[in-house]
Amino acid sequence: MADQVDLPPYLLKRIEAGHLVVLEPPKLDLEAYISNYTGRTRFDRCLLIGQTSSCLCTEALKAAVNEAKKGKDVSRYSTAVEALQEVAPDDPDANLDMNWTEVTTKQVKAETDRLEFELKGYKNNLIKESIRMGKEDLGSHYLNIGDLASAKNAYTGMRDFCTTHKHVFDMCLKLIIVGIEQTNWMSVQNNVMKIRSLPRPPEEETQGQPILATSMGLVHLASSNYYEAALSFVSTNPMMGTRFSQVISPNDVAVYGGLxxxxxxxRNDLQTKVLDNSSFRNFLELEPHIRRAIAFFCNSKYSQCLETLEAYRKDYLLDIHLQRHVPELYYRVRSKSIVQYFIPFSCVTLDSMASAFNTNEESMESELVEMIQRGILDARIDTQNKVSLSSSPTPRQTFLLTHPTNAAPNIHPPQ
Incomplete structure (x- = not known):
């Protein structure tokens, strides 16, 4: 594990401010990872990794600087350069390119003025299609320069000038993309619902399905509704490809849906809705460790399941949509595993549980106490004998109690 003393001041400041910093090296290759995306999310993901990973900090911030210079969002470029200056002050990219900044700022203003002037002309001529396209061009321009509020207003203004269902679909899709970047999940959900209510030919339905399914998956994920998020992600059409690469990749669908x-x-739903899902299997092939983790759980191999997930925790902590959910997702999987492990027994020693879940007795006891207090585990702990006792009868005891003719004497549910 990296020592905090060796961290650049930039990351030390972030730790002091309460931000997450991942000290261990992740498995991901930054260049290969970012190649899965297009558009503004490439910068967002590079910047997050640069702000979070001690191992990839410099590389990711340099990538963020380069991504920013490919676009027209001057504020993003300044943010990335300022961060890189604190991490690697001697790096050539850490020097603010004032010439690029000034030229780009002038170009942005000129482009804004031109698009607004053209739109004004279209409005004067009362040509609906020209007005719609003018608002679309203006919205895309605002999105490219990072003025998300203006982009949303421009795209929303297209509504009165849409003359076909395809126009409405395109408008809602653009609003979905803006909403995701704004983390305005209500807007995302509303526009998904609008698209789903449109009468569309089967071909368009198929093409749009991955976008709508993954968008709703992100909506549910953001609200920590993990079950509905899972249903959305696992329903994604495997023909997705790079259709929504400005937001999410097929690899993300596998990881988000699987976790x-x-x-x-x-266990039954995991088997039928995930592992046996022929469509989602195509996504799981991209991230085979997720499939293995689920298979381990379904086969009651809880330790292997948790070990598999733990090996990728560092990567998921660098993900723009997953990061804040990783602790809760992992806690839920571990808690479920402990509950499932405990079901067949009326009494389990803390030592055996600690061994099964790769921890020590003291930590295992604390973990069980928390689960009992939260109502996750129906059990009690005998601290003197270091055992955990079930508060409910085991399946075998339930059978014997409900079939007294087959019951052995003195069989009672645990007290």
């Missing part, structure tokens, strides 16, 4: 399912579904 949400593992944290919220029972």
């Amino acid at each position: 949400c399912a593992l944290s919220s579904m029972d």
Whole structure:
């Protein structure tokens, strides 16, 4: 594990401010990872990794600087350069390119003036299609320069000038993208619902399905509704490809869907809705460790399941949508595993549980106490004998109690 003393001041400040910093090296290759995306999310993801990973900090911030210079969002460029200056002050990219900044600022203003002037002309001529396209161009321009509020207003203004269902679909899709970047999940959900209510030919329905399914998955994920998020992600059409690469990749669908399912579904649902799902299997092939983790859980191999997930925790802590959910998702999977492990027994020693879940007795006891207090585990702990006792009868005891003719004498549910 990296020592905090060796961290650049930039990351030390973030730790002091209460921000997450991942000290261990992740498995991901930054260049390969970012190549899965297009548009503004490339910068967002690079910046987050640069702000979070001690191992990839410099590389990611340099990538963020380069991504910013490919676009027209001057404020993003300044943010990335300022961060890089604190991490690697001697790096050539850490020097603010004033010439680029000034030229880009002038170009942005000129483009804004031109698009607004053209739109004004279209409005004077009362040509609906020209007005719609003018608002679309202006919205895309505002999105590219990072003025999300103006982009949303411009796209929303297209509504009165849409003359086909395809126009409405395109408008709502653009509002979904803006909403995701704004983390305005209500807007995302509303526009998904509008698209779903449109009468569309089967071909358009198929093309749009991955966008709508993954958008709703992100909506549910953001609200910590992991079960509904899982259902949305696992329903994604495998023909997705790069259709929504400005937001999410097929690999993300596998990871988000798999983790949400593992944290919220029972063994039967995991088998039928995830592992046996022929469509989602295509996504799981991109992230085979997620499939293995789910299979381990379904086969009651809880330790292997948790070990598999733990190996990728550092990567998921660097993900723009997953980061804040990782602790809760992992806690739920671990808690479910402990509950499932405990079901067949009326009494389990803390030592055996600690061994099964790769921890020590003291930590295991604390973990069980928390689960009992939260109502997750129906059990009690005998601290003197270091055992955990079930408060409910085991399946075998339930059978014997309900079939007295087959019952052995003195069989009673644990007290």
